[in-house]
Amino acid sequence: MNGGTAIQVRGLRMTYHVRGGPGDERTVEAVRGIDLEVPAGEVFALLGPNGAGKTTTVEILEGFRRRTGGEVSVLGFDPASGERRMKEQIGIVLQSTGIDPYLTVAETIELYRGYYPSPRPLDEVIEVVGLQEKRGARVIRLSGGQQRRLDVAIALAGDPELLFLDEPTTGFDPSARRNAWEVVKNLESLGKTVFLTTHYMDEAQYLARQVAIISAGEIVAEGPPGTLAGRDTAATKIRFRLPEGSELPSLAGAAVQAGDGQVELTTEDPTRTLYEATRWAVEQGITLEGLEVTRPSLEDVYLELTKGSEPQA
Ligand SMILES: Nc1ncnc2c1ncn2[C@@H]1O[C@H](COP(=O)(O)OP(=O)(O)OP(=O)(O)O)[C@@H](O)[C@H]1O
Ligand SMILES: [Mg+2]
Numbered sequence: 001m002n003g004g005t006a007i008q009v010r011g012l013r014m015t016y017h018v019r020g021g022p023g024d025e026r027t028v029e030a031v032r033g034i035d036l037e038v039p040a041g042e043v044f045a046l047l048g049p050n051g052a053g054k055t056t057t058v059e060i061l062e063g064f065r066r067r068t069g070g071e072v073s074v075l076g077f078d079p080a081s082g083e084r085r086m087k088e089q090i091g092i093v094l095q096s097t098g099i100d101p102y103l104t105v106a107e108t109i110e111l112y113r114g115y116y117p118s119p120r121p122l123d124e125v126i127e128v129v130g131l132q133e134k135r136g137a138r139v140i141r142l143s144g145g146q147q148r149r150l151d152v153a154i155a156l157a158g159d160p161e162l163l164f165l166d167e168p169t170t171g172f173d174p175s176a177r178r179n180a181w182e183v184v185k186n187l188e189s190l191g192k193t194v195f196l197t198t199h200y201m202d203e204a205q206y207l208a209r210q211v212a213i214i215s216a217g218e219i220v221a222e223g224p225p226g227t228l229a230g231r232d233t234a235a236t237k238i239r240f241r242l243p244e245g246s247e248l249p250s251l252a253g254a255a256v257q258a259g260d261g262q263v264e265l266t267t268e269d270p271t272r273t274l275y276e277a278t279r280w281a282v283e284q285g286i287t288l289e290g291l292e293v294t295r296p297s298l299e300d301v302y303l304e305l306t307k308g309s310e311p312q313a
Contacts, residue, residue: 004039004040005037005038005039005040006038006039006040006041006074006075006161006162006193006195007036007037007038007044007061007072007073007074007075007162007193007195008036008037008038008071008072008073009034009035009036009037009057009061009070009071009072009073010035010070010071010072011033011034011035011069011070011071012031012033012034012035012036012057012060012067012069012070012071012072013029013031013032013033013067013068013069013070014029014030014031014053014056014057014060014065014067014068014217015027015028015029015030015068016028016030029217030053030056030217031053031056031057031060031067031217032053032216032217032218033069033070033218034053034057034070034212034214034217034218034219035219036057036212036219036222038193038195038210039193039209039210040161040193041188041191041192041193042188042193042194042208042209042210043184043187043188043193043194043196043207043208043209044193044194044195044196044208044209044210044211044212045196045197045198045203045204045207045208045210045211045212045225046058046195046196046197046198046211046212046214047197047198047199047200047201047204047211047212047213047214047302048197048199048213048214048215048306049199049215049306050199051216052214052215052216052217052306053214053216053217054166054167054197054214055166055197057197057214058164058166058195058197060072060079061074061079061164061195062079062090062092062164063079063080063082063086063087066080067080074086074090074162075089075090075161075162088116088117088158088160089160089161089162090160090161090162090163090164091154091155091156091157091158091160091162091163091164092155092163092164093148093151093152093154093155093163093164093165093166093168099139099150099151099154100139101138101139101140102138102139102140103138103139104135104136104137104138104139105126105131105134105135105136105137105139105142105150105153106122106126106135106136108139108150108153108154109122109125109126109150109153109154109157110122112154112157112158113125113157113158115157115158116157116158116159118158118159119157119158119159120156120157120158120159125153125156125157126153128153128156128183128186128187128190129149129150129152129153129156129183130149130179130182130183131146131149131150131153134146143176144171144172144176145172145173145176145179145180148168148169148172148176148180149179149180149183151168152165152168152180152183156187160192161192161193162192162193162194162195163187163192163193163194163195164195164196165184165194165195165196165197166196166197167197167198167199168180168184168196168198169181169198169200169203170198170199177203181203181206181207184196184207185207194207196208201297201298201299201302202298202299204225204298205225205226205298208225209224210222210223210224211223211224211225211228213228213229213302213305213306215305215306220305220306221301221305225298228298228301229301229304229305231295231296231297231298231300231301234295234296235266235267235268236266236267236268236270236273236293236294236295237264237265237266237293237294237295238254238264238265238267238270238273238274238277238291238292238293239262239263239264239265239290239291239292239294240263240277240288240289240290240291240292241261241262241263241288241289241290242258242261242263242286242288242289243261243286243287243289244261246284246286248263248277248280249280251265251267251273251276251277251280252269252272252273252276253267253268253269253272253273254266254267254269254273255267265277270293274293
């Protein structure tokens, strides 16, 4: 299923009504009119801090939760209509799940395969998530990372076109995270569309072709991770330390910030600025200690965009 659009969202809104007690009703505007477009056959990441509205959005797309407003199309269906044909084509990994801890891995997957008209073969499912060695192990004996893989296996059992993964790697150690990433890459190579939510910029960067950053219910940036929020064209920073007593000449097109020997140049033309700085240093016979050249990372962009978005109560 390549080339088309798997998910389209226009002006999606979700307001929760929370009752604290008699006469105490508050509303939480969890999602405030967002637009999303998820191409078929790709990994899409919805990135945002705690309470930003990720799970709410995913649950609406999955058909678990009724939206307050806006238009949503998932594989051509409106998830609010509860269409069985839509449910058969989507796989879901919830933020937390409740599977029978006394079944084995294979039994659990078999159970879920039974719910679908044309499930994926058991062995294939086990292989895609890398649980071959744990096939006969009871769920209760699996590590956290292995349980999360089983969650993905369950979502894959029905051979869906589209998978929702809500924070698939939260709480994983670095190597378990890498393994989970390979599982997601495998899904993409099977031609699946994957909609994942995450707090981790590196995860979004590694896995997703398109990223949307959500903050306090609003989309604050979207695009391919490499160019998000103009970070590919943002000014470059060049940093180094000068030996005591040396004075940097003024350099073309670079703003300088210096304090006790530390120099930070901000430039739109890093090739030229770096050349001028290093030529000057070589001529003076000095070394630019700790020389580094950096552009804003996805993390810099993310922190800047989500700054001040306190998680709502
Ligand atoms: N069932 C609910 N009733 C009332 N408010 C809710 C409910 N579910 C979520 N909220 C509120 O809606 C907002 C968005 O929550 P949501 O779970 O969508 O965030 P999230 O981005 O998934 O966060 P996290 O990264 O912590 O999982 C929060 O302020 C949350 O408190
Ligand atoms: Mg969540």
